[in-house]
Amino acid sequence: MTEDFQGVDLIGDVHGCAISLCLLLDRMGYRRIDGVYRHPTRKALFIGDIVDRGPHVREALHIVRAMVDGGQAGIIMGNHEYNLLCYLTPSPDGRGFLREHNPRHQRILQQTLDQFAEYPEELNDYLQWFMQMPLFIETDRFRAVHACWSQTLIDRFRAEHPDGRIDHEFLLRSSVSGSFEWDVMDRLLRGTHLRLPNDEVIVSRDGFKRKFFRTKFWAETPQRLGDVVFQPDPLPEHVARREIQPSQREDLLYYSPDEKLLFMGHYWCEGVPEPITDNIVCLDYSAVKYGKLVAYRLDDETSFRRDKFVWVDVAREVGRMDAELGG
Structure with missing residues (x-):
């Protein structure tokens, strides 16, 4: 990210929602010139997860890569690119393979695999491009990571990979549970999480059985499990009331209010986009589930403001458009 732009527009998880992305860019004043969306004074930054789930994965990748290659955008890796x-x-x-070919993984990736079925060379080229995506970006004013900022892991990773990018050997080692490489990818791209007590299982809205739940990394003095849960699916009440044990606290992080502005995606938020704290924003509002594709227009503010969010209401705007197109 260079300083030759007056502002940065950070965009949340696209997940193959190319129509929504075009509407959002247009709403923010970007215009498609010679195949590239451009803004006269601003630059975009994508928070990862361009692929999977949605109906127009290839088109979304074409749009985003053209902007990145044309110097109009930056991008960081999401867990779906990594997966x-x-x-x-x-x-x-x-x-x-590094990721098991089981029905669950197949289901998540199916849209991407289907849409590239007749374009294997193009898919391979995109895989090489994914390897060029940094895991995070830090400027003098803000930080961006797909799921969680872990300063300890980032400091060690940056010492070995100053450009913030993984290489092939790192990718191979990241598939080994418990390795440093595994920890980096799991924490930065998937966030913090805790195991449900007593081997309990919850069924998420997308039909997956889960033994872990996603957690906040900005709760200063949480006492119970319900104080740290951060996901659309609530914890059972008897689980939410349980006190956090010392061993569980070791798996929690704390991003303090005096740290830089932090952007992330990943967490499937709902409702009207707003800051989580004065210095933390999540830009994933479930666009692919007919929620919202969200951007934040960062200028020179030092704390986040509600009026800087811009979004496309997918159910209302794109759902109608799909119907009109016979989709």
Whole structure:
């Protein structure tokens, strides 16, 4: 991210919602010139997860990559770009892939795999492009990461990878549970989480059975599990009331109010977009589930403001458009 633009427009998880993305860029004053969306004074930054789930993954990738290659946008890696890389990268022992080919993983990636079925060389080119995406961006004014800012992991990673990008060997090692590489990708791209007590299982809205729940990393003095849960699916009341144990606290982080402005995606928020805290914003508002595709227009403010959010209401605006197009 360079300083030759007057402002930065940070855009949340696209997930193949190319129509919504075009509407959002147009709403913010970007115009498509020679195949690239451009703004006369601003630059975009995508928070990852361009692929999977949505109906127009290829089109979304074309739009975003054209902007990045044309110097009109930056991008960081999301967990879905990482998952696709692992799903299609053979394991070193030759007995499979870095990400298991099971029904759950197949279901999440199916839209992307189907849309690229007739374009294998193009897909391989995008996989190479994913490897060029940094895991995070930090400027003098703000930070951006897909799911969670862990200063300890980032400091060590940056010492070994100053450009913020992984290489092939790092990718291979990241599939080994408990390795440093695993911890980096899990924490930065998936966030903090805790195991449900007593081997309990909750069924999420998308039909997955989960033994973990996503947690906040900005709760200063949480006492109970309900104080740290951060996901659309609520905890059962008896679980939410349980006190946080010392061993569980070790898996929680705290991003303090005096740290830089932080942007993230990943968490499937709902309702009207607003800051989580004065210095933390989540830009994922479930666009692919007919929620909102959201951007924040950052200028020179030092704390987040509600009036700086811009969004496309997918159910109201794009759902109607799909119907008109016979989609």
